[in-house]
Amino acid sequence: MHRTKFAVVIALAAVAVTLLGSAPAATAHGGPGDDGLAAVRAATARYHDVAVAQAHGYALFTDAAGIACIANPPLGAMGIHYVNGDLVASGKIDALRPQAMVYEPDKHAQLHLVAVEYIAFQQPWDATHSMAPMLFGQMFMLTTAPNRFGLPAFYSLHAWIWKHNPSGMFSMWNPQVTCNAEA
Numbered sequence: 001m002h003r004t005k006f007a008v009v010i011a012l013a014a015v016a017v018t019l020l021g022s023a024p025a026a027t028a029h030g031g032p033g034d035d036g037l038a039a040v041r042a043a044t045a046r047y048h049d050v051a052v053a054q055a056h057g058y059a060l061f062t063d064a065a066g067i068a069c070i071a072n073p074p075l076g077a078m079g080i081h082y083v084n085g086d087l088v089a090s091g092k093i094d095a096l097r098p099q100a101m102v103y104e105p106d107k108h109a110q111l112h113l114v115a116v117e118y119i120a121f122q123q124p125w126d127a128t129h130s131m132a133p134m135l136f137g138q139m140f141m142l143t144t145a146p147n148r149f150g151l152p153a154f155y156s157l158h159a160w161i162w163k164h165n166p167s168g169m170f171s172m173w174n175p176q177v178t179c180n181a182e183a
Contacts, residue, residue: 039096
């Protein structure tokens with residue numbers, strides 16, 4: 001049921017973002033370095049409980065094949081995304097309001113918050129900005145279309161604020177995250 005609801009939300013978000021293409025989007029903000037990340041940790045700590053995330057509009061997101069836990073062996077995994085379609089549709093990047101919460105399943109199927117993700121659809125962002133979004137001194141990565149998610153091209157930035165990532169705080173893949181529920 002959540003997947004169906006989220007599919008409708010993301011479809012509406014895609015339409016809304018297309019319509020917002022000519023509207024100015026807010027500039028990304030947030031402090032550089034650890035100070036900004038500490039504020040993000042404080043703002044997202046309540047989402048360790050998935051039920052709280054769901055109550056605040058975050059819904060399970062699956063790729064076009066229906067896969068919930070996103071992995072890319074041998075690079076690692078991202079985990080299971082809960083995305084807030086309203087935040088995606090806003091076209092705004094706000095360090096304290098990430099568009100997605102990313103969870104890793106453990107061997108008991110319990111989800112553990114490991115990262116946050118910021119997302120902006122490319123077309124409306126590029127219509128009002130001269131470069132890709134940046135946050136914490138990091139330029140967002142571009143995922144072109146077509147893609148495994150069935151989404152229009154989008155910019156994204158992961159921040160591994162809840163689980164160490166030996167590949168880097170802002171790397172897309174974390175080799176210490178698994179979708180095999182062995183954690």
